[in-house]
Amino acid sequence: DTEVTQTPKHLVMGMTNKKSLKCEQHMGHRAMYWYKQKAKKPPELMFVYSYEKLSINESVPSRFSPECPNSSLLNLHLHALQPEDSALYLCASSPTGSEKLFFGSGTQLSVL
Amino acid sequence: ILNVEQSPQSLHVQEGDSTNFTCSFPSSNFYALHWYRWETAKSPEALFVMTLNGDEKKKGRISATLNTKEGYSYLYIKGSQPEDSATYLCARDHNDYKLSFGAGTTVTVRA
Numbered sequence: 001d002t003e004v005t006q007t008p009k010h011l012v013m014g015m016t017n018k019k020s021l022k023c024e025q026h027m028g029h030r031a032m033y034w035y036k037q038k039a040k041k042p043p044e045l046m047f048v049y050s051y052e053k054l055s056i057n058e059s060v061p062s063r064f065s066p067e068c069p070n071s072s073l074l075n076l077h078l079h080a081l082q083p084e085d086s087a088l089y090l091c092a093s094s095p096t097g098s099e100k101l102f103f104g105s106g107t108q109l110s111v112l
Numbered sequence: 113i114l115n116v117e118q119s120p121q122s123l124h125v126q127e128g129d130s131t132n133f134t135c136s137f138p139s140s141n142f143y144a145l146h147w148y149r150w151e152t153a154k155s156p157e158a159l160f161v162m163t164l165n166g167d168e169k170k171k172g173r174i175s176a177t178l179n180t181k182e183g184y185s186y187l188y189i190k191g192s193q194p195e196d197s198a199t200y201l202c203a204r205d206h207n208d209y210k211l212s213f214g215a216g217t218t219v220t221v222r223a
Contacts, residue, residue, distance in 0.1 A: 004155065031209060040121075041215055042213035042214055045211065050209065056210065090156070098143070098207050100158035101146070101148075101158065101211070102155075103156040103157075105155045106155075
């Protein structure tokens with residue numbers, strides 16, 4: 001199994017809602033990532049978990065809260081988002097750092 | 113994080129023709145360069161991870177070269193097919209879990 005599975009594929013939420021994005025991989029990878037991509041722009045790194053510990057937070061606003069419950073799962077909890085947070089959120093994993101990334105197909109998020 | 117530039121932003125190529133496009137990056141403190149192919153409604157898929165100056169990698173009809181001294185990489189598609197239609201992303205690897213991505217080159221192959 002070389003897949004990274006993301007759910008949901010699409011999400012529409014209001015600015016007062018709380019929602020979560022989920023990401024799962026069963027390749028035994030020890031690094032997991034959240035990226036954000038706006039249309040026609042490069043993917044931007046948000047968070048990195050290494051061996052289930054948060055190792056990088058790229059100054060992401062606290063309305064985004066990552067969680068890594070175990071080595072196969074990565075969540076991104078969303079609360080009080082703004083319309084400008086609407087974007088494609090990509091999850092990725094790698095065996096360790098500095099190796100090729102395996103991506104999920106993303107969650108397209110719209111904040112109304 | 114340093115800027116990675118890709119050109120052109122998009123291109124159209126006739127089926128059977130060959131094409132190439134560029135990824136430019138700051139050459140200082142180079143560690144590695146990644147190429148990914150991203151088909152519509154699918155996941156980005158790794159094509160190559162390149163580390164050595166002068167390196168050339170090949171996967172089927174797709175190949176890439178790397179010049180770390182001048183800070184560029186070319187990706188070539190030989191004999192383009194409709195299934196090559198995708199956005200091709202390059203990313204500079206900083207050896208600390210961080211990749212700096214370019215905005216991509218979107219290739220459309222016309223039958």
